[in-house]
Amino acid sequence: xxxxxxxxxxxxxxxxxxxxxxxxxxxxxxxxxxxxxxxxxxxxxxxxxxxxxxxxxxxxxxxxxxxxxxxxxxxxxxxxxxxxxxxxxxxxxxxxxxxxxxxxxxxxxxxxxxxxxxxxxxxxxxxxxxxxxxxxxxxxxxxxxxxxxxxxxxxxxxxxxxxxxxxxxxxxxxxxxxxxxxxxxxxxxxxxxxxxxxxxxxxxxxxxxxxxxxxxxxxxxxxxxxxxxxxxxxxxxxxxxxxxxxxxxxxxxxxxxxxxxxxxxxxxxxxxxxxxxxxxxxxxxxxxxxxxxxxxxxxxxxxxxxxxxxxxxxxxxxxxxxxxxxxxxxxxxxxxxxxxxxxxxxxxxxxxxxxxxxxxxxxxxxxxxxxxxxxxxxxxxxxxxxxxxxxxxxxxxxxxxxxxxxxxxxxxxxxxxxxxxxxxxxxxxxxxxxxxxxxxxxxxxxxxxxxxxx
Amino acid sequence: xxxxxxxxxxxxxxxxxxxxxxxxxxxxxxxxxxxxxxxxxxxxxxxxxxxxxxxxxxxxxxxxxxxxxxxxxxxxxxxxxxxxxxxxxxxxxxxxxxxxxxxxxxxxxxxxxxxxxxxxxxxxxxxxxxxxxxxxxxxxxxxxxxxxxxxxxxxxxxxxxxxxxxxxxxxxxxxxxxxxxxxxxxxxxxxxxxxxxxxxxxxxxxxxxxxxxxxxxxxxxxxxxxxxxxxxxxxxxxxxxxxxxxxxxxxxxxxxxxxxxxxxxxxxxxxxxxxxxxxxxxxxxxxxxxxxxxxxxxxxxxxxxxxxxxxxxxxxxxxxxxxxxxxxxxxxxxxxxxxxxxxxxxxxxxxxxxxxxxxxx
Numbered sequence: 180x181x182x183x184x185x186x187x188x189x190x191x192x193x194x195x196x197x198x199x200x201x202x203x204x205x206x207x208x209x210x211x212x213x214x215x216x217x218x219x220x221x222x223x224x225x226x227x228x229x230x231x232x233x234x235x236x237x238x239x240x241x242x243x244x245x246x247x248x249x250x251x252x253x254x255x256x257x258x259x260x261x262x263x264x265x266x267x268x269x270x271x272x273x274x275x276x277x278x279x280x281x282x283x284x285x286x287x288x289x290x291x292x293x294x295x296x297x298x299x300x301x302x303x304x305x306x307x308x309x310x311x312x313x314x315x316x317x318x319x320x321x322x323x324x325x326x327x328x329x330x331x332x333x334x335x336x337x338x339x340x341x342x343x344x345x346x347x348x349x350x351x352x353x354x355x356x357x358x359x360x361x362x363x364x365x366x367x368x369x370x371x372x373x374x375x376x377x378x379x380x381x382x383x384x385x386x387x388x389x390x391x392x393x394x395x396x397x398x399x400x401x402x403x404x405x406x407x408x409x410x411x412x413x414x415x416x417x418x419x420x421x422x423x424x425x426x427x428x429x430x431x432x433x434x435x436x437x438x439x440x441x442x443x444x445x446x447x448x449x450x451x452x453x454x455x456x457x458x459x460x461x462x463x464x465x466x467x468x469x470x471x472x473x474x475x476x477x478x479x480x481x482x483x484x485x486x487x488x489x490x491x492x493x494x495x496x497x498x499x500x501x502x503x504x505x506x507x508x509x510x511x512x513x514x515x516x517x518x519x520x521x522x523x524x525x526x527x528x529x530x531x532x533x534x535x536x537x538x539x540x541x542x543x544x545x546x547x548x549x550x551x552x553x554x555x556x557x558x559x560x561x562x563x564x565x566x567x568x569x570x571x572x573x574x575x576x577x578x579x580x581x582x583x584x585x586x587x588x589x590x591x592x593x594x595x596x597x598x599x600x601x602x603x604x605x606x607x608x609x610x611x612x613x614x615x616x617x618x619x620x621x622x623x624x625x626x627x628x629x630x631x632x633x
Numbered sequence: 634x635x636x637x638x639x640x641x642x643x644x645x646x647x648x649x650x651x652x653x654x655x656x657x658x659x660x661x662x663x664x665x666x667x668x669x670x671x672x673x674x675x676x677x678x679x680x681x682x683x684x685x686x687x688x689x690x691x692x693x694x695x696x697x698x699x700x701x702x703x704x705x706x707x708x709x710x711x712x713x714x715x716x717x718x719x720x721x722x723x724x725x726x727x728x729x730x731x732x733x734x735x736x737x738x739x740x741x742x743x744x745x746x747x748x749x750x751x752x753x754x755x756x757x758x759x760x761x762x763x764x765x766x767x768x769x770x771x772x773x774x775x776x777x778x779x780x781x782x783x784x785x786x787x788x789x790x791x792x793x794x795x796x797x798x799x800x801x802x803x804x805x806x807x808x809x810x811x812x813x814x815x816x817x818x819x820x821x822x823x824x825x826x827x828x829x830x831x832x833x834x835x836x837x838x839x840x841x842x843x844x845x846x847x848x849x850x851x852x853x854x855x856x857x858x859x860x861x862x863x864x865x866x867x868x869x870x871x872x873x874x875x876x877x878x879x880x881x882x883x884x885x886x887x888x889x890x891x892x893x894x895x896x897x898x899x900x901x902x903x904x905x906x907x908x909x910x911x912x913x914x915x916x917x918x919x920x921x922x923x924x925x926x927x928x929x930x931x932x933x934x935x936x937x938x939x940x941x942x943x944x945x946x947x948x949x950x951x952x953x954x955x956x957x958x959x960x961x962x963x964x965x966x967x968x969x970x971x972x973x974x975x976x977x978x979x980x981x982x983x984x985x986x987x988x989x990x991x992x993x994x
Contacts, residue, residue, distance in 0.1 A: 217953050241778040390953035485780040488954025
């Protein structure tokens with residue numbers, strides 16, 4: 180009976196043979212293992228797997244959750260993972276040698292926005308008197324100037340004001356610092372000898388893995404944190420904290436995660452790299468399709484314990500366009516997670532340069548570098564050439580629209596100014612950009628001993 | 634008439650003899666069963682066979698009834714107290730929720746196997762299409778890439794602990810024998826043993842990870858790096874009990890036996906295999922039992938950090954999930970770890986009972 184069914188299947192299928200298989204790239208390595216951290220923006224990976232996009236390209240992918248960002252990066256560099264969901268700063272930091280050194284590249288930006296800053300209930304209550312209200316609700320965006328008096332009070336009482344972020348080169352670290360500095364608080368510097376990032380700081384920032392943040396805040400070790408979803412909404416659900424601002428309000432449509440691989444892998448397996456980029460682009464298209472119509476299904480997939488695992492209601496908020504600040508204060512933030520719109524998946528050099536400028540601003544890059552250096556590093560790490568080739572193939576196969584890709588860009592976005600402090604950013608002039616900030620290293624300044632020199 | 638009266642006592646005697654034989658057999662089996670931890674069945678069987686039933690039932694009550702009652706009392710206490718503790722992940726789960734999650738995990742496993750079957754079907758179709766199109770050499774057969782289910786993770790943990798334990802035994806037993814036989818060797822090894830013994834697996838893990846990364850450079854070999862990291866950490870922590878107990882066992886063999894060996898002018902190899910090992914076996918096996926116990930505990934911690942896909946990683950991932958079911962699932966894992974640890978210990982005890990000579994055999 181089984182043989183008969185098989186023969187019948189073969190006969191039926193034989194009639195439609197040929198066409199589909201001809202499109203598949205000849206991939207060199209088809210069994211791949213990708214790592215991720217349990218955050219909602221690993222969605223493109225989960226969707227590419229569940230919707231069969233990886234299989235369509237002839238790739239057999241295992242997705243494995245990792246313990247923390249350091250383990251994830253080390254395992255990619257080591258070769259145990261073929262690629263991973265990475266913070267936008269990780270490939271850059273690895274390539275310039277801050278932390279474990281390795282040439283890591285990225286051909287695909289996974290999403291825009293998606294983070295928030297949450298503070299504990301006690302800190303929120305202390306902040307409220309300093310926040311302008313309208314109709315009984317706080318006016319958004321809330322500036323860190325409202326946090327300044329609270330920090331000063333804590334320090335006067337002898338309590339260091341600790342906040343958490345996920346990794347020294349994470350987008351959350353830079354966004355939290357940006358927000359704090361815009362409100363007049365000093366988030367601390369790094370120096371070659373002292374990499375805690377707390378030199379001369381008003382607010383002490385330290386690393387906590389994302390899933391442990393709500394618990395650490397509850398325990399009182401930190402008074403707030405900057406992290407991706409679902410950990411901000413989780414704090415609201417559990418009643419242990421209040422999100423004060425999303426990174427959409429700090430920098431509208433900021434680049435968040437990228438898909439990172441070693442340069443070695445991309446060189447050795449070019450077709451495989453193209454195939455996986457194609458699958459990821461398709462997943463991103465699906466996530467933003469029809470005005471986010473597929474998001475509820477995505478939430479159900481992400482709620483599974485092998486992906487993000489948090490309760491579906493907690494994930495649903497941000498993925499479906501709302502964000503709950505104070506309990507009961509739900510506001511519409513339709514672009515909280517952007518996976519494909521606004522050319523989100525194109526790896527812009529200007530995005531890389533922004534991260535490099537922030538690394539310089541806080542001393543992770545210890546010395547002044549010429550504008551050309553920023554451009555060179557960005558070109559080494561971000562690979563829009565692979566992205567565009569993959570996009571071309573998808574358009575030819577009819578799986579994507581030509582208009583959805585920025586074919587003519589030189590890799591730099593037009594100057595952006597939708598930041599919380601209004602400072603305009605032009606990726607082609609990083610040093611001039613650094614000069615515009617009251618707080619942060621500029622020009623040839625260095626951190627020596629415990630202070631800024633120069 | 635007389636014939637019936639005469640055969641009655643003979644019939645009774647026959648029954649008595651048969652009962653005595655059955656009791657004898659049950660008792661003999663009882664020794665074997667108690668080595669397997671099933672010794673509580675003996676009084677029940679004896680009571681059924683009619684051998685002083687009241688006393689046997691009392692014995693059975695002590696061996697079976699009392700533990701069962703204690704377990705029930707524990708479950709009731711847990712069910713009462715658990716909802717009183719509220720954590721940020723919800724109330725502490727009681728026995729009912731833990732059971733529910735255990736069932737969920739089983740259903741997950743069944744669903745995943747269903748997905749695997751669907752994947753295999755798709756693969757067959759795809760390959761059939763390729764063969765039809767005349768591209769028979771493009772046909773690939775690949776393993777299913779879905780997540781490891783709970784049972785897969787249990788199996789991975791068991792494999793890892795046994796691998797680590799075997800390597801530990803292979804290293805520790807010869808060194809232990811050497812230390813036991815030669816006081817000089819003992820003096821040489823002792824300081825290092827004492828210093829490395831108390832080191833926790835979490836301190837070994839980064840070093841092991843670095844060394845494995847440097848030495849085991851292939852990623853397609855027989856073992857994955859995370860498996861090796863966990864197994865070697867288990868080895869490093871569990872070799873000490875075996876080593877110390879073996880040394881002790883060897884050092885404390887009966888002096889008379891050593892003298893006999895000298896009189897017979899036995900060669901070293903014969904001395905070791907015929908004299909030393911057999912008399913040191915009880916202590917060697919005790920050491921191995923302790924090692925396996927320690928290894929199992931260490932494994933869970935090592936897996937959490939090395940990301941070996943076993944029970945340790947399951948607990949860590951559930952903690953990271955932070956969903957309302959996470960605590961209950963972690964408790965299921967706690968019970969699983971405990972039960973497997975108990976079974977492993979029983980296994981070692983049974984092997985030990987098989988190999989050692991005691992007054993009963």
